[in-house]
């Protein structure tokens with residue numbers, strides 16, 4: 001299960017705090033030292049951990065906590081609130097364009113992150129919101145990717161626009177908008193090509209697609225299991241092409257938590273959804289407060 005080790009460690013720290021009754025400044029500091037270790041072991045970004053502990057400590061050593069009736073509970077409440085803040089405090093939805101305008105969502109990410117699966121999952125989510133989505137196959141390098149999108153699109157009852165693998169992705173994207181206009185689709189979701197690693201060619205192509213159509217939102221798909229690598233990938237994609245948010249996949253696995261807890265704080269970009277399995281309905285909206293409560297057990 002995700003965050004299992006982090007959860008266990010934090011619960012241990014808090015069990016000790018709860019048992020103490022009154023807390024001294026030293027008690028709080030010692031507890032936060034353990035919280036710090038637990039977060040670092042969960043692969044949370046070092047700077048994020050440092051700031052987090054500093055903020056919690058400043059709040060916890062305030063008079064309210066020390067003189068409160070239940071200081072242990074207060075410290076736990078502060079940790080919960082600050083964990084929530086780390087992940088963005090509010091839930092972020094897709095920002096749909098108003099009226100008849102087409103909302104173009106561009107999906108980007110490294111190969112294997114779960115981009116094509118997530119794209120189809122998202123199409124289902126968009127459809128449930130009462131929109132008319134169109135999926136677009138812009139990955140022209142892997143014929144299997146086009147087939148995968150077509151199969152998944154069919155399962156979701158969402159049409160897939162494809163021009164095979166002989167056209168430039170930017171041209172396919174442009175043509176798909178015309179197709180959407182003519183056929184009454186109001187959300188266009190572009191599945192773009194990923195590579196195993198970040199490379200200039202891939203970034204240039206993504207920039208070209210972004211320049212050729214009016215993209216409302218660029219969502220980066222990253223694998224939660226890759227921890228700080230996911231955070232670095234997010235930083236690079238944002239720098240090179242600009243991203244508006246992140247979808248964190250494979251949160252059903254035994255990820256330690258580093259990506260979920262660092263991405264927002266490091267890149268400033270919210271997590272919109274998380275992938276909770278391989279099936280096409282395994283996509284959940286990301287709620288920072290629920291995630292924090294889940295981590296704290």
Ligand code: GDP
Nearest residue numbers: 111112113114115116117249250275276277278
């Ligand atoms: P892409 O190369 O980024 O397009 O990745 P794919 O969509 O082909 O996914 C790569 C693998 O990850 C596939 O086996 C997917 O079934 C799997 N996958 C994607 N999202 C999730 C998820 O949220 N949880 C789990 N357990 N597997 C996922």
